[in-house]
Amino acid sequence: MSVSQPQRTCVACRTVADKKQLLRFVLAPEGQVVVDYRQQLPGRGLYTCFNLQCPAQAVKRKSFHRGFGAITQPLELSELHGQLRRALFQRIKGLILMARKAGQLIAGSNMVLDTLKGPAPPTVVVMTTDITENMKQKIDRTAKRQQIFCTQLFDKVSLGQMLGKQERSVVAIQDGELATLLKSELNRYELVREN
Ligand SMILES: [Zn+2]
CATH class of the missing domain: 3.30.1330.30 (Ribosomal protein L30/S12)
Known part of the structure; x- marks a missing residue:
């Protein structure tokens, strides 16, 4: 692993990894958590491992709520999974x-x-x-x-x-x-x- 790669921590299991290997989430202006697959959206990002388990843990333990603070839209795991699959598919x-x-x-x-x-x-x-x-x-x-x-x-x-x-x-x-x-x-x- 190259030292010059920015590192981030999974909010669910606390694994530290290259940012590019993790899944990035941002809070959209409407107060909704969205998957930022290409890691290009502005604003603060939260990260999880690239799998289905860690985002699920993060939702369950309210890690997104703690990290973003201002979530005003319902946070549905199935919606996040759907976004992720659509982004990957594209x-x-x-x-x-x-x-x-x-x-x-x-x-x-x-x-x-x-x-x-x-x-x-x-x-x-x-x-x-x-x-x-x-x-x-x-x-x-x-x-x-x-x-x-x-x-x-x-x-x-x-x-x-x-x-x-x-x-x-x-x-x-x-x-x-x-x-x-x-x-x-x-x-x-x-x-x-x-x-
Ligand atoms: Zn993880």
Whole structure:
């Protein structure tokens, strides 16, 4: 861990970590606690670990009320979770679109399978939740063998729409900065997704 990274403390479990690894909350002008996913909103921030448990603890123990003082809107944990998931979803979507623009996106089952077996395998594979079981197993197996990060998100229609196609059941992102970023956001999504 670099010493130059600003450190913050989780208001729930008191873990100290790099600010960027934590989840930031601010008090909106309307007196409502909001998730500041990109850590760019003005005002004082409170932080928790990036998971579902610490925000829940913080709500339960009134840490936000103590820290912000002037919360005038109801503070609902489900609302905070919803905000977090939406922010992550948008971020993931944005990165996939950036990868496409940069020519680093491989789309479609056969193309992805070929690339997985080829000399320059991708870093990240995203399969939709409604991919056929047969294809899922094929891709999963091939990716695992090469220790490539592989996860399931979106459905065929929404992934297709994102890419301006009718349906897409799998995409892969070539090695690079975007793929690395996407992998870390997908890992975060795993921590906060509904089961
Ligand atoms: Zn914590």
